[in-house]
Amino acid sequence: MLKSGGHIDRDTEVITVQNVSKSFGDLHVLRGVDLHLFKGENLVVLGRSGTGKSVLIKLISGLLKPDLGTIEVLGEHVDELSEKELQQLRLKIGFSFQNSALYDSMTVRENLEFPLVRNKRHLSRGEINHEVEDVLDAVGLLHTINQMPSELSGGQRKRIGIARTLILRPEIMLYDEPTAGLDPITCIEINGLINEVQEKYKTSSIIITHDLACAKSVGDRIVMLLDGKFEREGEFDQIFDTDDERVKPFYDYNFIT
Amino acid sequence: MIKKIQRILIELANIHRFVMRFYREVFMPPYEFKEIIRQCYEVGWKSLPLISLTGFITGVVFTNQSRPSLAEFGATSWLPALISIAIIRALAPLVTALIASGKVGSQIGAELGSMRVTEQIDAMEVSGTNPFKFLVVSRVLATTITIPILSFYTAGVGLIGAFLSVNQSENTSFTVYFDQVFEAVTYLDIFSLVLKAVVFGFTIGIVGCYQGYHSSKGTEGVGRAANWAVVMSMFLIFIEEILIVQIIQAMRA
Structure with missing residues (x-):
């Protein structure tokens, strides 16, 4: 049973990462990583801070280039695309940033209009307004439409960040630490929203987190990044059914056993 | 020492790549006319006060400082000519650029720097x-x-400031x-003003943007970007001033 009630098409891979390595100077962050995301799936990537989880989704979206290996998104090799082709591919990928990355100088409405106006130039003013109101309604924050990002709470900023990515109707969602820095109630709301997004917009998602409650609540499948490689893969209970000292503290801390 | 030289060379290569990218992208659509106009307003209109x-004070002070030397030779009637040449050839573009590099350059560096460290630039991408x-x-x-337009404006205000001083002392109408x-x-003097102002304006913009766009290391990086945007653009403005002169x-020869 899926967390969202959606359907996973295990014959269709929307993201394929093969043998990807990435270093920053002497720091080897990823060491030959393989990853597959199936259509309609919510895949959670667990791992300690600084283990390269965010680097992985930045590689997938083409913000960083891998030192080794290949990344295929929706059938296209990300590292072989021209700037223009990459820009077109990115329209199909929604990226929700850890700190929301809302444009400080713009209102919520302008934040949401920004990608729409630039990428769907044929839309009329009325259609743009309709789209903006529709996604804001989907995240339950229609009333904040004229507010500035500085007037919003952390949870609201996260929701608006997600709404901004949804406005382009992406096929894939990449969530970078969606619950980081939020109170437990807001975390539950954000987890619910991730599942709602998958169900309503039929997205396939990668969720980067070290919050096990989030992983348990949204993940159809979980992979664990340890020492630059995916060491464990499976459903929530399978992942933590181990005596591995690198894995156990995660569970013990999160569920206070 | 070798590492330091290596770092400087890498930085120069990055700057070169950044400037070349600007020339490549400036002619390619889509054109962000609305944003250009908004930025012109930010740079130009908000710098006016x-x-x-500064332009007015420059005119008054330069006139007051020049008068005694000319008075020694009984040549105070040459004051308007001297002032106009000095202001249009040198002072107007230089004063405008220095003020703008402090106000606008630091603002661009800090704004883009903070957008970089809060991932707003990545979000756009x-x-x-x-x-x-x-x-x-x-x-x-x-x-x-806008810097050329502001330079003409500075020249105008400076000449009016100088006129008030000349009018008070020499009763010139x-x-x-x-x-x-x-x-x-x-x-040629007008051309000199325009050439300098265009080069200075480009320098202020490109240096501020480069520093901000490549900012890192959180809030410390933002501060450094703003600081370097001012220091580097002022330094380059003086070098460019010497070369253009x-x-x-x-x-002229």
Whole structure:
């Protein structure tokens, strides 16, 4: 049973990462990583801070280039695309940033209009307004439409960040630490929203987190990044059914056993 | 030592790549006209009070400082000609650029720096918008367009400040003063002002954007970007001033 009630098409891979390595100077962050995301799936990537989880989704979206290996998104090799082709591919990928990355100088409405106006130039003013109101309604924050990002709470900023990515109707969602820095109630709301997004917009998602409650609540499948490689893969209970000292503290801390 | 030289060379290569990217992208659609106009307003209109004050004071002070030397030779009647040449050839573009590099350059460096460290630039990139075009090209064009306009404005305000000083001491009328001012100025002087202002404007924009766009290390990086935007653009402005003066002198000869 899926967390969202959606359907996973295990014959269709929307993201394929093969043998990807990435270093920053002497720091080897990823060491030959393989990853597959199936259509309609919510895949959670667990791992300690600084283990390269965010680097992985930045590689997938083409913000960083891998030192080794290949990344295929929706059938296209990300590292072989021209700037223009990459820009077109990115329209199909929604990226929700850890700190929301809302444009400080713009209102919520302008934040949401920004990608729409630039990428769907044929839309009329009325259609743009309709789209903006529709996604804001989907995240339950229609009333904040004229507010500035500085007037919003952390949870609201996260929701608006997600709404901004949804406005382009992406096929894939990449969530970078969606619950980081939020109170437990807001975390539950954000987890619910991730599942709602998958169900309503039929997205396939990668969720980067070290919050096990989030992983348990949204993940159809979980992979664990340890020492630059995916060491464990499976459903929530399978992942933590181990005596591995690198894995156990995660569970013990999160569920206070 | 070798590592330091290596770092400097890498930085120079990055700057070269950044400038080349600007030239490549400036002619390619889509054109962000709305953002360019908004930036022109930010750079130009919002700098006016400061530019007005500095331009006016420059005119008054330069006149007061020049008068005693000319008075020694009984040549105070040459004041309008001297002032106009000094203001139009050198002071107006230089004062405008220095003020703008402090006000606008630091603002661009801090703004883009903070957008970089809060991932707003990455957010633009992943949402199918070219952040270089939207943020860098529009700001560099805005400074390149507005600094020449501001320089003419500074020259005007400076000449009015100088007139008040001349009028008070020498009782020269407005018409006589401006007749002498325009008589002394050649087309080459105007060209010199425009050339300098365009180069200075481009420098302020590109340096501020480069520093901000490549900012890192959190809030410390933002501060450093703003600081370096000012220091580097002021340094380059003085170097460019020397070079342009040599070129204009060669054209004059």
